[in-house]
Amino acid sequence: MTGHLPLESVDRGDAVIELRDVVKEYPGSPPVRALDGVSMRIDRGQLVAMVGPSGSGKSTMLNVMGALDRPSSGQVLVEGRDIATLGDAALSAVRGRAIGFVFQHFHLIDGQRALDNVADGLLYRGIGLAERRERAAVALDQVGLGHRGGHRPGALSGGERQRVAIARAIVGSPSIVLADEPTGNLDTATGQAVLALLEELNDQGSTIVVITHDLAISKRLPRCISLRDGAIVGDRMPESAGVGVGS
């Protein structure tokens, strides 16, 4: 069965991430079941909001989808590969190549300038420093910060920092970008601008999942998956196929 899975997923469309009956339990007494039999798939080119109140399992979803953690049972297929079967090195490689992360707290390294923070997105892929910086400059241009590459994160505004973090997430052209509350630390206007940037990147072909508790964001994005108590309670699909790509 397992051997057919990659083929099967190709047959069923262009899935970037697919979860099959995923359960994630954290040890304790009684054990905490953060994900309770979740199945879903995210296709190439989609822009998806994943919403739910705190404790609904959003963070666990992020960890599992982002190959930061393995499921207790079930399958998590990233680009058709089941991450439960991978060792630390292979799992790290999946994170490095297939997934770009954007965090609420930016997670920029203060000691180095914006350009090098972006170039760090390619650090663990065996690419030389010169090429990393070249590609980082392109990514910074893409997020509209081409002129701020020489500044340290401390010298940038919140919105600029998050855009640097987004540039770092896309610099390696990952299969999917996972954004965890990307507007959570920003004021409304700046948050809107960051969201608009994500939409623009999606227009250019990036697959993006925005994890948020903000209903306004979830309403704005073409697809919205709602979580409650570790299970999917709603999945609003785009009205017409290819909304995320074309418009």
Place this chain on the structure above:
Amino acid sequence: MRFADVVRTGTLGIRGRPGRATLTALGIAIGIGAMVAVVGISASSRADLLADLDRLGTGLLKVSAGQTVFGKDSKLPTSAPGMIRRVGPVQAAGSTTGVDASVRRSDRMPESETGGISVLASEPQLRDVLDARMAHGRFLDAAVGRFPVVVLGSVAAERLGISSIEGSPAVWLGNRWFTVIGILEPIELAPDIDRSALIGYDEAESVFGTSRSASSIWVRAEETRASAVRSVLARTANPESPDQVTVSRPSDALAAKATADTALTSLMLGLGAVALVVGGIGVANVMVISVLERRSEIGLRRALGATRSHIRAQFVVEAAALASLGGVAGVALGAVVTAAYAAHQGWRVAVPASALAAGIAGALLLGAVAGLYPAARAARLAPADAVRPS
């Protein structure tokens, strides 16, 4: 990941917190500095001794009357100096004989206060044999040797409070006044001469009844053949009982000194090592704190694709770099201390290059070892836990 990137990432933490890095490296610097200084100072001292040895030469030999089988002081035959002078490679020989008298500044001083100065009857040749220079005045010669005159060794002159021969100072020697006609410069290979008052054999014999038989004969031989000369001296000096003759080479004592004082050096090295270990523990401590503080950076790097080994390497390299920084500073510190101490002592500076290299390499190794535990902790962090601020 490339090696250059491993180093770049590993030194990021140090560049980010230069103050903390400096303080941490200081511990290592003190340890390495102490060890390099100890090695450097002992090497400089040894180099100085060996240079002295080169300068003084190894051709000086000393023949002394030993003891008879019954434990009594034996005497060298009066013919001994002449016999020795007839040995081919011997360039000069001069004898001395102990005189049963004390020397004092004046007759008012109590007889017991000799100041450790011995009175010797000396042949005029002694000066050439010892290659001794006069600080003041002249040495004994055939002309003055039969008069109550005395030549003082450098220490003897100092103890008697006589610094020049101006005004013809006199000392109370035995039971009469002797005029000081000369003061010797210090003689490094013959410290017992430094502490002596030398008078002529004729005067010694007539005033104190001293025998003509030598108690010591100083011999200057060709350096390259000194060993051969040494082996025949006992038989030449006292053919009847060569086993009652002691032959020594004063330069051997210097050579021994050059290889000695290792005990103190080892002790100091040990103390340096203790300081170094304490410094290493300091590095480990700071690295543990650093790992705790940088959880989110570790999480980020894991999210960017870093494996556990990448994280481990980053922190080991950071600890090693931190310690190397201390190592370089310590080596510089040790070299400066050595140079200052050597300059103070008037030695030439000799810091072995191997000590410098070992200092830096040792610090690097120590840092890497100190970094192992914190690095293992960093690598163990689950990426999912590290990435979200708790």
